[in-house]
Amino acid sequence: MLGFRQLVFKPEDFKEFGDLRALPILTKAIIRDNFEALQARNKQDFAPRRNQTSGSTGQPLVFFWDRDAHSCGWPNAWRAFAVAGFQLGDPLLILSGGALMPKVTPLRQRIYYQLMGITQLRAYHLSEEEMAGYLTYLQGTPGHPKYLYGYASAAYLFARYLISRGASVQFKAVFTTAEVLPLQQRGVIERGFGCRVFDTYGNNESCLAAFECEQHTGLHYAMENAFLEVVDERGEPVGEGETGRLIGTNLENYAMPFIRYDSGDLGRLTREPCACGRGLLRIGNIMGRARDFIYTPDGREIHGAFFNHFEPFYRTPWIAGWHVLQDRIDHLVVTIRPDGEPVEADVERMLELMHAGLGEDMRIDVVYDSKLHTTPAGKQKVIECLIEKPGAGAGKRD
Ligand SMILES: [Zn+2]
Known part of the structure; x- marks a missing residue:
């Protein structure tokens, strides 16, 4: 990890939020590898508390935050x-x-x-x-x-x-x-x-919090606590209103500063004023984890949103919940939580539509279970991919 000095970034150079772009994006992997170095030397001045993420991406991330950030x-x-x-x-x-x-x-x-x-x-x-x-x-x-x-x-x-x-x-x-x-x-x-x-x-890590107003047109984010950027895969800012990775700079946490932290989530930033009159900018189209992809044998990446919005899951009265797991490039296991007796014809129609989206070469097995896989915090994971992105090598997944 490079420090401010190697990056030729002096705190006095910081005049506006855009200047933060001189600094690299902070990932969970960087934080784990530099856990001590990322804590402020005077961290005790801020009554820090030890905290950890709920581990929805696997390994929980341990971090410190100020009493004020916690509040x-x-x-x-x-x-x-x-x-x-x-x-x-x-x-x-x-x-x-x-x-x-x-x-x-x-x-x-x-x-x-x-x-x-x-x-x-x-x-x-x-x-x-x-x-x-x-x-x-x-x-x-x-x-x-x-x-x-x-x-x-x-x-x-x-x-x-x-x-x-x-x-x-x-x-x-x-x-x-x-x-x-x-x-x-x-x-x-x-x-x-x-x-x-x-x-x-x-x-929590970036103090990025957002809420929907009575207009229900995106989520206003707490700009008092965090600065939000939306970037593409290479870390470059996306165009106005485009979807990308949500990057948050925590404005509350002095004990362990999270500057340009990759939340791992996808969404877009709307600068247009909201009809409700609130001045807080809005996050829209929150799509969930940036790495929630299914890979197809014909070389495509299908984001988990495909299954989040998959109509048959909602239109079939006996389907109460679902989980999609990819264990091979050409194999998915779709676990369904039934509410009533499964109907064969519904399953066939569902598989037809999945094949239309994922290609005919994808083998799909359907199993039934009243307990769907969740994260340690009990959150429902819609899709889970056990294989590496084809051609990406053994990249570090965080
Ligand atoms: Zn509003």
């Missing part, structure tokens, strides 16, 4: 919730895995949650029995929290469950987080909970 999380969430009428102290239901909810909730957090009126519902491999229990709780508690905050896939699964059982529960708003929210899932969640969905985005 940005909930205020950003509250600002997001306020768009839908939420006021500080209103009861809140959290439906998630470890990213919002550790396996063992520390006493301090339990007290905090109680004081804040937060009720936690676990979303790890959300089973029929659990959903039945959650429904009983909601129907038997007229004063239940009217705002739900949770993983998009869990909210979708539960909403599907409510609709298929003809159950009626009324919420004021659902806030989704941690996963890509396809349009089709949004529609189902809105029907199931009888309210609008507001998507949110967060990347």
Whole structure:
């Protein structure tokens, strides 16, 4: 890793955000390899806390952040919730895995949650029995929290469950987080909970946090906490409004500065003013992990968005969830979580459409399992590719 001195970058040269481009993009691999060197010598002045990512990309990344940087999380969430009428102290239901909810909730957090009126519902491999229990709780508690905050896939699964059982529960708003929210899932969640969905985005390491306003046209990002760039594969800025890698510079963390940090996510930046009047720029078209690709035998790269928006998954009543795994260049395993008896004709139609997108040379096996693969934090991974990008050699994947 090169230091500022070798890069001929003097802090006094820094006049505007564009000057940051003199510095290389910071990746998880660079941070792991230079863990000590990247910590400020006076880090103790900022009451640093040890933290780690939830490990959605495999190995969790350990890092330090200031007490102030840590304190940005909930205020950003509250600002997001306020768009839908939420006021500080209103009861809140959290439906998630470890990213919002550790396996063992520390006493301090339990007290905090109680004081804040937060009720936690676990979303790890959300089973029929659990959903039945959650429904009983909601129907038997007229004063239940009217705002739900949770993983998009869990909210979708539960909403599907409510609709298929003809159950009626009324919420004021659902806030989704941690996963890509396809349009089709949004529609189902809105029907199931009888309210609008507001998507949110967060990347702790770079303090990049974003929320949807009442216009639902992209996510306003917290420019007070982070500076955002969108770059292409070579690290060059993309054209206005084009999709690329989201690169965040953390403006809060002095203990371990994250400058031009690659969030690993794809999205685009919109500079046009929003009809809501907020001055915060918007992130649009958040497509999920930049490295979520399926490679085809005919040499194409298909981004995971293909499966995020794959219509048969949403239009087939007995399909509740899915996971796509590539273990060879010409082989996929599609795991389906069934809700009811699988129908052979539906599977055939689904395979036809997959072959139309991926080519006839791709072999596709369909298996059924009520437990889909998730990350250690319980987030749903739509696609997982176990092979290296063809022709890329044994590159380091982070
Ligand atoms: Zn807006």
